[in-house]
Amino acid sequence: KQEVTQIPAALSVPEGENLVLNCSFTDSAIYNLQWFRQDPGKGLTSLLLIQSSQREQTSGRLNASLDKSSGRSTLYIAASQPGDSATYLCAVRKNTGFQKLVFGTGTRLLVSP
Amino acid sequence: GAGVSQSPSNKVTEKGKDVELRCDPISGHTALYWYRQRLGQGLEFLIYFQGNSAPDKSGLPSDRFSAERTGESVSTLTIQRTQQEDSAVYLCASSPGLERDTQYFGPGTRLTVL
Numbered sequence: 647k648q649e650v651t652q653i654p655a656a657l658s659v660p661e662g663e664n665l666v667l668n669c670s671f672t673d674s675a676i677y678n679l680q681w682f683r684q685d686p687g688k689g690l691t692s693l694l695l696i697q698s699s700q701r702e703q704t705s706g707r708l709n710a711s712l713d714k715s716s717g718r719s720t721l722y723i724a725a726s727q728p729g730d731s732a733t734y735l736c737a738v739r740k741n742t743g744f745q746k747l748v749f750g751t752g753t754r755l756l757v758s759p
Numbered sequence: 760g761a762g763v764s765q766s767p768s769n770k771v772t773e774k775g776k777d778v779e780l781r782c783d784p785i786s787g788h789t790a791l792y793w794y795r796q797r798l799g800q801g802l803e804f805l806i807y808f809q810g811n812s813a814p815d816k817s818g819l820p821s822d823r824f825s826a827e828r829t830g831e832s833v834s835t836l837t838i839q840r841t842q843q844e845d846s847a848v849y850l851c852a853s854s855p856g857l858e859r860d861t862q863y864f865g866p867g868t869r870l871t872v873l
Contacts, residue, residue, distance in 0.1 A: 688866050689850060690852075749801040
């Protein structure tokens, strides 16, 4: 059974810092991995999607890496801003059978001005 | 265009009552998913609809939970005889077609069972 773990559970940083969020998964047979952002009272917003054949994806100040063999992904946020405050979720999609998403428990990020 | 919408945004009910949660997917999206997010936990998959195919109900936690979808439109998640452990945010998502497509999430319904 696929299990997804995110560390740390919560993180508080001052504005401007670079930071790394971690995601690990137990079954490396994945189709892709996705990072989402969740704001209070709102749904999830997809940030980056990395296919199993890729090593990283970049969008603006965000960079996500994937090491499938070790079951790890990181989300790097450069020059953090108060608007980045949210919960960040990673999810993996398996590559056999019904390709449902399996989510981690999230990292709650607070960026202080 | 309009995103995924869910109603109500909040629902407070008494233990033992039945509740219905509604999801309006993005127009044209054939796939629809329901998830549950309990406090401090990750999203749990509940059920998946794809077009007119039989839904994948493998994530439903008990027979008190059921869901329907009419064609490729609105879906309703029904919880009968609610229990306190049913308290959670229920999220709906839709995608254009294939399971591997990006899912677009609604804002969720926060259910509190007293």
